[in-house]
Amino acid sequence: LLPSLSQLFANGDRAEFARLFFFKGVKWIGVLAFLVCANGILLSETIINSLFGAQYQHSVGSLKVLVLGIPFIFLTSFFQVALIAIEKQTTILKIALSGLVVNAGANFILIPRMGSLGAALATVGVELIVLLLLFVYLRTQLATTTPWIDLAGRFAFAISVSLAVSFFLVPGDQLLIRVFLLNMTFLLMSAVVKLVDYDEFKKPFWLAGVRMRA
Numbered sequence: 001l002l003p004s005l006s007q008l009f010a011n012g013d014r015a016e017f018a019r020l021f022f023f024k025g026v027k028w029i030g031v032l033a034f035l036v037c038a039n040g041i042l043l044s045e046t047i048i049n050s051l052f053g054a055q056y057q058h059s060v061g062s063l064k065v066l067v068l069g070i071p072f073i074f075l076t077s078f079f080q081v082a083l084i085a086i087e088k089q090t091t092i093l094k095i096a097l098s099g100l101v102v103n104a105g106a107n108f109i110l111i112p113r114m115g116s117l118g119a120a121l122a123t124v125g126v127e128l129i130v131l132l133l134l135f136v137y138l139r140t141q142l143a144t145t146t147p148w149i150d151l152a153g154r155f156a157f158a159i160s161v162s163l164a165v166s167f168f169l170v171p172g173d174q175l176l177i178r179v180f181l182l183n184m185t186f187l188l189m190s191a192v193v194k195l196v197d198y199d200e201f202k203k204p205f206w207l208a209g210v211r212m213r214a
Contacts, residue, residue, distance in 0.1 A: 001025055005085035014144040021082055022147050029078050030155055031190060033071035035183060038162075040067035042179050062120040069124035072131050079134035086141055095137070099130040154193040162186035 001024065008017040040047075044063045048056050080092050103126040110118030139146055166182035190196045 002081055002085055005082060009086045014142045017085075018142055018144055018146045022151050025078055025081075026075065026148075027151060027195065029074050030071065030151075031196060033074040034155070034159060034186065037067055037070045038182055038186070039179060040064075040070065042175065042182070046175070059116060062116045065117065065120035065124055069120075069127050072124065072127040076127060076131045076134060079131065079138060082138055083134065083141075086138075088137075088141065091137060092134075095130055095133050098133070099126045102126050102129060151195075154190075154195045157193050158186055158189035158195055161189045 001020070005017055005021060008014075008020065041064050044067060045057075045060050048060050048063060052059075083089070083092050103122055106122035106125060107119055110122050112118075114121070135148075162182050162185040165185045166178045170178040170181055172178075187196070
């Protein structure tokens, strides 16, 4: 996707750049990140007990917080790709260094008070801040209407319905059923609101064949 974004920006086609970036990149990264995040949180206790034993049960909370930051990490990486496409590597470095400083300060404050949970909160909080900075800067550089509100609305609907269905219809002791229902409902709702469609499912390697507009 990087070569396509670079050429679009060089040609001055900011609107197509935004469309391709959000609806062909951010969209799929968001879908994948939510599935990883939701499943990781639901299965965090099982993961800790299976890999390390019940004596590490106290670390489940920290793992849940870290898993909650996975969407931020995924999206941050992709926003950095977008800034590379418009030759703003220096800005990436500046934002990353700022995040490093904030992370160090947050760790200094939170770890003595909250231990590993504080470290996890600091890490996820800084990832969110870095993502927001990258997002705001990219919007200013594109200087065009970006479809992020439309995309966010579709995600919000699909996520809300899938969480409501899986948590209200399935008892808490039926973990695997809840996980399965959450995944299936999210994918179904994603199709309903056209977050994903059949043609894209048929072409998992569509990225390799992105066509540039004349």
